[in-house]
Amino acid sequence: xxxxLHITVDWSTPTITSRTTLxxxxxxxxxxxxxxxxxxxxxxxxxxxxxxxxxxLPWWSSPKLSVPELDPPTDGRTSWDFRRLDEFTDxxxxxxxxxxxxxxxxxxxxxMFEDAEPDAYQDDPAAIHWDYEHGxxxxxxxxxxxxxxxxxxxxxxxxxxxTDQFGVRHESGRADRFAYWEVLCEPDVGHELSPEAYTRxxxxxxxxxxxxxxxxxxxxxxxxxxNFDPEYFWHFLDPANHKDGIPLDAFSYHFxxxxxxxxxxxxxxxxxxxxxxxxxxxxxxxxLHQVQLIESIKRRLSPGTETHINEIGTFAPDVVNPxxxxxxxxxxxxxxxxxxxWSRLTELGIDLVGVAEFIDYPGMIYGASLLDWNTGEPNAxxxxxxxxxxxxxxxxxxxxxxxxxxxxxxxxRVHSQGFVSPDGVRKVLLVxxxxxxxxxxxxxxxxxxxxxxTTTGDGPAVTRPVRDGEVELxxxxxxxxxxxxxxx
Numbered sequence: 211x212x213x214x215l216h217i218t219v220d221w222s223t224p225t226i227t228s229r230t231t232l233x234x235x236x237x238x239x240x241x242x243x244x245x246x247x248x249x250x251x252x253x254x255x256x257x258x259x260x261x262x263x264x265x266x267l268p269w270w271s272s273p274k275l276s277v278p279e280l281d282p283p284t285d286g287r288t289s290w291d292f293r294r295l296d297e298f299t300d301x302x303x304x305x306x307x308x309x310x311x312x313x314x315x316x317x318x319x320x321x322m323f324e325d326a327e328p329d330a331y332q333d334d335p336a337a338i339h340w341d342y343e344h345g346x347x348x349x350x351x352x353x354x355x356x357x358x359x360x361x362x363x364x365x366x367x368x369x370x371x372x373t374d375q376f377g378v379r380h381e382s383g384r385a386d387r388f389a390y391w392e393v394l395c396e397p398d399v400g401h402e403l404s405p406e407a408y409t410r411x412x413x414x415x416x417x418x419x420x421x422x423x424x425x426x427x428x429x430x431x432x433x434x435x436x437n438f439d440p441e442y443f444w445h446f447l448d449p450a451n452h453k454d455g456i457p458l459d460a461f462s463y464h465f466x467x468x469x470x471x472x473x474x475x476x477x478x479x480x481x482x483x484x485x486x487x488x489x490x491x492x493x494x495x496x497x498l499h500q501v502q503l504i505e506s507i508k509r510r511l512s513p514g515t516e517t518h519i520n521e522i523g524t525f526a527p528d529v530v531n532p533x534x535x536x537x538x539x540x541x542x543x544x545x546x547x548x549x550x551x552w553s554r555l556t557e558l559g560i561d562l563v564g565v566a567e568f569i570d571y572p573g574m575i576y577g578a579s580l581l582d583w584n585t586g587e588p589n590a591x592x593x594x595x596x597x598x599x600x601x602x603x604x605x606x607x608x609x610x611x612x613x614x615x616x617x618x619x620x621x622x623r624v625h626s627q628g629f630v631s632p633d634g635v636r637k638v639l640l641v642x643x644x645x646x647x648x649x650x651x652x653x654x655x656x657x658x659x660x661x662x663x664t665t666t667g668d669g670p671a672v673t674r675p676v677r678d679g680e681v682e683l684x685x686x687x688x689x690x691x692x693x694x695x696x697x698x
Contacts, residue, residue: 214649214680217611217691219628219638221654224607228629230556232598234580235265235312235520236568238276238298240336241583248586249301252569255581255588256305259599263310265520265564266302267395268295270317270343271574274335278366279359282321283375290380292366294335299367303386310389312429312520315363317343318394318401322356324349338573340530343400353414361418364391368422391419392429392462392520398442399434405445412446413453420457427459429518435464435497443504447511458512460561463504464521466578467493467547483537484645487686490524490547491643498554505558520564522551523591526577534576539645542664542686544577545594549688550641552598553627557608565595582668593662594688597671601660601690602639605632624648624683636693642683651680657694663687 236256241248256264268276274294281289303311320326323345331339348356358375365372368388371381393412397403403411412430420426431446445451446461467490469481481489501519508515524544526536548565555563570576571583580592588596609628625641642648642663656679660671663684674681676691683689 212649214651215622215624216653217624217626217638217640217650218653219609219611219626219636221609221628221630221636224609224630226557226559226608228556228602228606228608229604230552230560231263231562231604232552232565232595232602233261233263233265233520233562234259234565234568234595235267236302237267237269238272238295239269239569239571239574240272240275241569241571241586242298242301243275243294243336244297244301248581248584251586252581253301253305255586255592256302256568257307259596260307261309261599263312263389263562264302264306265312265314265392266299267314267316268298269395270400271338271340272336273317273320273339273342274331274337276317277319278363279319280331282319286376288374288376288378290362290374292382299386312390312392313367313388314392314395314429314432315360316392316395316432318345318356319359320345322349322359323347323401346402353411356411357414357418360415364419364422368426387423388426390427390429390460392432395432396434396464397432398439399436405439405442406451408442409446409451413456416456417453428457429460429462429520430458431461431463432520433463435466438463438500438504440503440507443507444511447508447515449512458515460516460518461508462518462520464566465494465497465519465551466521466523466525466566468525469527483539486537486540487543487643487645490543491550494547494551494554497551498558501555501558501560516561518562518564519555519560520562521566522548522563523566523578524548525575529575529577530573531576532573534572536577539664539686540577541590541668542594542662542666543645545591545662546641546643546686546688548591549594549598549639550625550643553625553639553641557627565591587668588670589668590662590664590666593666593668593670597660597662597688597690598639601637602629603631606630611638624650634695636695638691638693640683640687640689640691642685642687642689645685647685648683648687649680650683652676652691655679655694656681657692659689659691661687661689663689
């Protein structure tokens with residue numbers, strides 16, 4: 211039997227006090243329509259997470275569900291229609307149960323671009339329109355038209371209604387509140403806004419929205435993982451590049467590990483599944499170095515701005531395959547990867563980490579889903595996220611841990627991190643990065659250990675016995691050990 215790895219925690223010296231909110235995001239996915247057989251089960255799972263600052267993202271791939279102004283105003287009439295979007299919004303807010311949320315009404319109507327072809331929508335609102343976000347030249351280069359569009363959406367939800375382009379009043383009777391409003395999603399792809407153009411766009415939208423709720427904060431950038439051009443950070447985070455009074459409350463960007471070794475954009479030539487753990491965790495470590503560099507830019511230009519890494523996840527091969535088959539063990543591996551990243555990002559002082567995405571499905575980046583798209587039941591990725599949310603939170607102090615006799619030794623196959631809650635409860639997070647079980651021995655007496663791994667399937671975390679201070683972690687385990695304080 212393989213010798214156990216020794217887990218030792220330095221409880222005497224905290225490294226940082228966590229300020230990291232862990233959350234997820236939900237988009238206007240067709241399986242979440244009220245007519246869907248999985249609707250109730252899915253929103254029950256969202257409610258059960260009890261996550262603060264969950265993000266609501268009306269996304270462009272199904273524009274009939276996400277765009278309330280599908281057609282341009284003409285002949286004295288507009289196409290404003292919130293009926294489908296309101297259902298998603300209401301169900302999302304109900305599941306949040308009054309917790310703070312983030313709004314990102316990210317989709318710009320295609321007709322606002324000069325170079326966009328006229329759109330022919332399929333009758334089915336759930337149909338995927340991959341070509342919807344294809345315009346790059348705004349018909350109003352000053353962004354007044356698009357800023358007014360988002361102002362009207364804001365007024366519909368926050369201010370009870372709005373007056374349209376022809377002076378007609380549209381009443382909603384709503385008074386919703388969003389803790390943050392994020393301006394666009396991944397503007398560096400799709401519409402390919404430059405750093406300069408995006409900054410002007412952000413200012414134009416925020417200038418109109420901030421009067422609706424003085425307490426609402428704003429998130430900028432929301433960059434894709436495809437191209438971390440540092441100029442976006444250097445330009446956007448410099449207050450000198452913004453209009454006077456425009457807040458820089460937070461900025462965001464995304465990361466997805468892929469089974470592609472060379473080119474994360476071209477998913478042809480994927481590694482075999484046996485290689486995925488090494489590829490995924492190597493990409494995660496490379497991303498962490500990028501985070502440190504981005505944080506140094508922020509500290510130089512705008513140290514009071516929060517960092518939201520609000521999409522982290524993994525892709526399986528053939529991300530838009532309508533008939534995919536994820537390898538056995540994939541969901542637990544993905545859960546372990548995001549658990550590892552969350553731990554390291556918390557250690558770096560990141561303000562928000564969002565595990566993507568609440569639901570996806572075949573043809574629509576299925577490998578990032580937290581739910582089974584056929585049943586609405588949670589998968590192992592969801593269960594790993596819930597295990598973290600149930601055990602850790604802002605205000606915990608972090609303590610160095612190591613799966614070696616010496617804390618100075620390089621990290622082994624098992625990632626470990628110590629946490630002490632504000633009320634003094636000690637816990638240890640363990641992540642097994644490998645597809646083989648790993649035995650660990652704790653220096654401290656362990657009361658219980660809860661784990662999600664390949665052997666727990668899609669079910670919730672299970673409690674494993676700890677005998678003589680040792681326990682076996684399953685393949686790709688995310689585990690939380692609670693230290694027995696009575697032994698102190």
